[in-house]
Amino acid sequence: MLNRIVDLLLPPVICLGCGEPRKIIMGAALCENCVQELEDMKLSENVCPNCLSPKTQNSSCDYCIEGGMLNLSAAYAPYHYHGIVQRLVVQLKFNSIEDAAKPLADAMYECVKGISFDAMVPVPLHARRLQDRGYNQAEVLAKLISQKNGIPVITALKRTKNTRRQSSISVVEKRSENVENAFSINADVKGKKILLVDDVRTTGSTARACAKVLIENGAYEVALLTGAVAPPRGDDKKWKLNFLDLFR
């Protein structure tokens, strides 16, 4: 009886990362284990310094060679797209928006600390999907980062084509075709140094399509900031994209 009263008065706090009732510091979203796991997901030296794709040391980067960074001057991201990071991104797309966005946004902010940009531009959702979800997760991240670095968020892009979900398209080239010409300009970006913001970079075709439109409309430079980087392909099961992409 006493336990039940205690339970009612002090419901266990559920960790956003693992779903376990754990000891959590007041106001924090993640338990100690998940905070540690998040730390372990940090991108290491085993990535290409230009695009952040995982690669073996001393080998050239296929992603860069194949034009993965077309129209993009740099890539910034704190994490690998795996484990706790994947779970946070799922939460970000469903619910617990701010709670899930905060640990990602904090780490993203650190990645671009001290680098100057004129504006941050979130990768847009199509109006219909925006209406379904109620928010654009890329914009949520950008706004949280803006609170820390003061760089204005401009919704300079519009998604004009309601593209098929990327997960339903397996080949990289097909994915590029899918998002090509899916965006149009929505604000003046002439001469601006822009930081494009998204939750995850997978093949990068979305980012390239956005960067293309920004550059064509006079942007001085476009760099990309994402919460995580997923390898564009690979047979390694642990990297396999799953149901997540369904919610893009």
Ligand SMILES: [Zn+2]
């Ligand atoms: Zn946890």
Ligand SMILES: [Zn+2]
């Ligand atoms: Zn590279």
